[in-house]
Structure formats: C-alpha cells, structure tokens
Amino acid sequence: MEPLYSVILLTLGAGLAMPLGALIGNFERIKPEWLEKELMHAVTAFGGGALLSAIALVLVPEGVLHFSPVFAALLFLSGGAAFMLLDIWLSRSQTSISQLVAMLADFIPESLALGAAFALGNVNGGLLAALIAMQNLPEGFNAFRELKSTSHYRSITIIFWFALLALCGPISGVIALFWLAEWPAVVSGIMLFASGGILYAVFQDIAPQAVLEKHWAPPMGAVMGFALGLVGYMLVH
Template identity: 45%
Template sequence: MASIPWTMVALAWAAGLCMPLGGVIAQLERSHESHVKRSWLAGITALGGGILLAAVSLVLVPHAMQALSIAALLGLFLLGALIFMQLDRWLARGGGAKGQLLAMLMDFIPEAIALGALASASPAAAMLLALFIAVQNLPEGFNAYRELEGAGLTARQGLGAFVLLSLLGPLAALAGHLWLADAPGVLGGLMAFAAGGILYLVFQDIAPQSRVAHHWSPPLGASLGFMIGMLGDRLVG
C-alpha cells in the first residue's frame, strides 16, 4: 500500500464531494418561483449538459479512440447507449427522472479511474484532471439533487446519498491506479461505454429540461459548459 499516492485519493474524493456541495447549494436555494428563476435553473441544467458533452467529446471518446479498434469503439459506445436506454425506460416506468444523476455518475467514475491511472505517469495532469472533475460535479450535483428532490427524497436522504456516492471517486481512482494503469484497452473500453450512455442521457433527459419557452439564455449555459470543458481539456493536455 506504500506505493499508493494518497494525494491522488484525496483529490478524487474532493472532486466527488462537489456532488453533495452542489446538492447543498440546491437545498439552500429556496427563492420564490418565477420565470426568471425557471430560466436560471434551466441554465444550470444546460451548463451541466454542456460540460457532459465536453467530457464525451474531449476526454472519453479521444482516449477510447486511441486505445481501441474501430469495431470495439463503436460496439462499446453503442452498448453503453442501449443499456442506458433500457435503464432509463425502467426508471420512467417507476416514475423516476434521474437522467442527470446517471449521467453524472457515468462521467465521474471513468474519469476518476483515469485520474488514478495517470497519478504515477503524470501527477500534474492528474491534479488538473481532478480539478476538471470537480468543476463538472458541482452543477451536475445541483441538477441531480433537484431531480431526486422532485422524486420525493428528503434533504437528508439526498445529501447522504451524494456523500456516499462521492466515495466512489477514491475507490475508482485506486482501481485505476492499481489495475488499469497498464491496461489502456480496458480503460478505453470503459470510456467508450460511458460516452455512449452519457450521450444518450444528455439528449433524452438533460437537454429537454434545459428549455424555457420565450427565453434564450439557457442554451448559452450549454455553450458555457462546453467552454469549461475545453479549458479543462487544454489544461490537462
């Protein structure tokens, strides 16, 4: 265990804790319902969607393309989309709307694994990737908390679940460091699968929630989110 970079584990958990932090902000935000507030909340949803699209196009897919053959890349990408389509249908039958939560976890876990895999080879890149993940998790945590709140969870249940989910970050980073640092094909396959699922969820669940009639600022949130992703990718790269 002495070879484990504990700074990397702490960074992965800190990035994960931005999920409950986003939930805390959503819990504290209790202003009067209005068209301006709906537009603002739609913009936050769009911001998370833009960041997720950036993660797919700038982080997950490029790494997968480097590590996989075209057949494996397309097959795993499609598999991710199909599996999360079925999962989304199952949740819809139960009355749940948890697309943002699923997309957030599908983004967070493979990137945390990549963080662990990078820790020894490039500590600076791992640190910047942790910052990128944290920036992603904050608006995504905000949106996912509001989804869970709408599904009937109490504040304690929602925030408690997010704190537990944040522990997946250090666990995924440890797995990436210990087992996948020398297995780029497995890591690339995981990223292709996650990218397919995220892209499905963005267009099925997240993008429709970001639209407000007669208001054109929320789509700017998606552009801003993608800009954040580009900045993070340039810093990591």
Template identity: 45%
Template sequence: MMADLPWEMLAMAWAAGLCIPLGGVIAQLERSHETHVKRSWLAGITALGGGILLAAVALVLVPRAMESLSVLPLLGLFLLGALVFMQLDRWLARSGDARGQLLAMLMDFIPEAIALGALASASPAAAMLMALFIAVQNLPEGFNAYRELEGAGLTARQGLGAFLLLSLLGPLAAFSGHLWLADAPRLLGGLMAFAAGGILYLIFQDIAPQARVVHHWSPPLGATLGFMIGMLGERLVG
C-alpha cells in the same frame, strides 16, 4: 502497489465527488419562489453540466479511446454504452422513484473516476482534467438530484448524508482504476468508449431537453459555456 499509489489522485477524486453534496447544499439554501427567471437560471445550470459532459466526451474520453482501440472495438463499445444507458434510462422511467436522478448521475461519475485513477500515473495532466470535468458536472447534477429527493419527502439530513456517502465512491473507483487498469490501455480505452457512448446518450435524452425554457433563449448558452470550460481545461493541462 500501495507505495506507488498517488494520494493526490484519491484527493482529486474525492474532491470531485464532494461536489455532489455541495450541489445539494446549494439546493437546500436556495429557497426562492418559482419564477420564469428562476426556471431559466436552472435550465442554464443544466445546460452548463451538459456542455461540460460533451467536452469530456469530445476532448478526453473519445480521443483516449481512439488511441488504444481499433475501429470495430471502438465503435462497438461506444454503441454498447449508449444501448446500456438507454436500457437503464427506460428502467428508471418505469420505476418513477426518486433514485432515478441519483443513478443517472452515478452512471457517468463512476466510469470517469475509474478512468481518472487509471490515468493518474501515466498522464497526471489528463487525470487533473478528468477530475475538473467530474467536479463541475457533479455540482449541477447534485443540485438537481437533491431537489428530486427533497420532493420525494427525504429530510435534508438524509439527502445530504446520502450524497456524502456517494462522494466516497470517487476515490474507491479511482483506486480500482489505478490498481487494475493503469497497465491495461486497451481495457481503459474500452471503458472510455463505453462511457462516452452512454454519456452522449444521456446528454440528448435527459439533459438537453431540460435546458430549454419556452420564450427564453439564453439558457442553452450554458452548454456553450460548459464546452468552453472544457476547452480551457484541456488547453491548460493538455
């Protein structure tokens, strides 16, 4: 198995994961005063990530799941994903600590990285598209997570060091997917359906509400731009 391992896949997964600490670096460097314009810009970045996630659900996860699953398992796993993510979201809300944003970020990062690894041999183009989705969504999520950790009192070294370690979960998850799911299309489809349901829940529960600023109407255009990025990526490599 190691001889057949596509090392490009591990590089793509790690590059996508490195967008988490990169988002933290941007948050560390961004020190301007809180203004209405800044709030609108941050809301637009959040909406951009939400649009890319929606594109990942609509263009990659659900279509691939529908190819390998019959109707009942497809709908059941999709709903199960939403219910599991809802329970995790409720637990995070009750805990109220700075790990909430980190865990929410990992809730979509790890399943997608597993899917990337499983797709690497059968469909390199789809794996590349998945890596693009993961990278672009990790950037704003890393930005927001770093701001929360910083608000909880963590130093820049602690926050960025933790993010760098988290980026290693990308190649580890991708390797796991390549090792155990590459030849199991139904299991991979089930994982994609589960992740799609959970991500769709997160979009409307956590991401979309943050993309709105009172008396400012442009930030939600970020979601449109994010979905356009997804369509472009799918057309280029699909």
C-alpha cells in the same frame, strides 16, 4: 504528490461537488420566480456542456488509442445502449433512488478513467477531475430539487446520500490505479463505453430539461460549460 493521494483527493473533490450542488439547491431561492426557473435551466445546460467537453476532449481522444475504428464505434454504441437499458429500468421501477443510480452511472466510469489516467502517467487526469466536478455540481443541484419534490426524504438525508456517493469516486479511482494500469486497452474501452453512455444521458435527460421557451440563457449555459472545459484542455496541453 504521489499518484495514490492525487487520485483520492481529485476523485473525492469531484464527487463532493454532488452534495455541494444539493446544498446550493436546498438554500438557493431567487425572486422573481421566472429568474429562478431560468437559472435552473441554465445550470442544467452548463452541466451538459461540461459533459460534452469531457467526451470530446478527454474520454474519446484517449479511448480510441488502442482500438480500430469499428471496434471503437461498437464500444461507444454499447455504452449508449447500456445507459438506455438502465434508463428504461429506472423509468419502469419508479423508485425514488433513480436519480442516485443515474449519477453513479456517470461518476463511477469517469472515476475509473481518472485513476487509470494517473496510472498511465496521463496529464489529462487533473483536467478530467475538473470536468467531472463541473458536471457533478449542476447534476447534484437538479437531482436534489427533483428528489425533494418527488419523495418524502428530508433535505439533510438527501445531502447525506449524495456525500456517500462521493466516496465511490476514490474507491473506483484506486481500483483503476492499482489493477487497470497494466491493461491500457481496458482503460480505453471503459472511456469509450462511458462516453457513449454519457452522450445518451445528455440528450435523454439534460438537454430536454435545459429547454425553456422564449429564453436564451440556458443554451448559452451549455456553450459556457463546454468553453470552460476547452480552456482547461488547452491549459493542460
């Protein structure tokens, strides 16, 4: 398959995991209530594990290829700082679209990295797409639940917006495929920057939400998410 079609299909598929997660969140109801609560925390932790596997197995290893240790660390830290400032702004603005903005902050850099991976002939493109989808599914699930409980939007409206967000993936991927392929150092920089930001998001938003006192399934969800990413990485290599 031509790289262009591969990038479009993979980024779109990864992005559509967001409205799919929202759709599951809309219809999923489990009784008793304690089991539903534990499942939600486990799903959140699973997404965090998938994100960590993307950072550890794909983004950072590819990102450090063109930089010295000091410059790589600075790019990584700048990504974390940028996501922190975005988090502060969203917290102060108290807008109902903050969850959408937060998902885009993850999804766009990852889609850029995916498109660039295909442009550079990197076989990790398919693995990265799978990891993005694994992250987006629980993220869409939890973001839908939060938006539904804190805003007046109807379920179909929220799912529609999540579906529109999915289109940002192909757009970002195609931009990277055609315009960033000639600058592999820029691509590596984007990967490191995104890694720092995603790691900040994991420990600021995902890990605290996954904690549930006197329950042990949520932490195992994180382990399972990372393990799934590890299996995909080893199959690719």
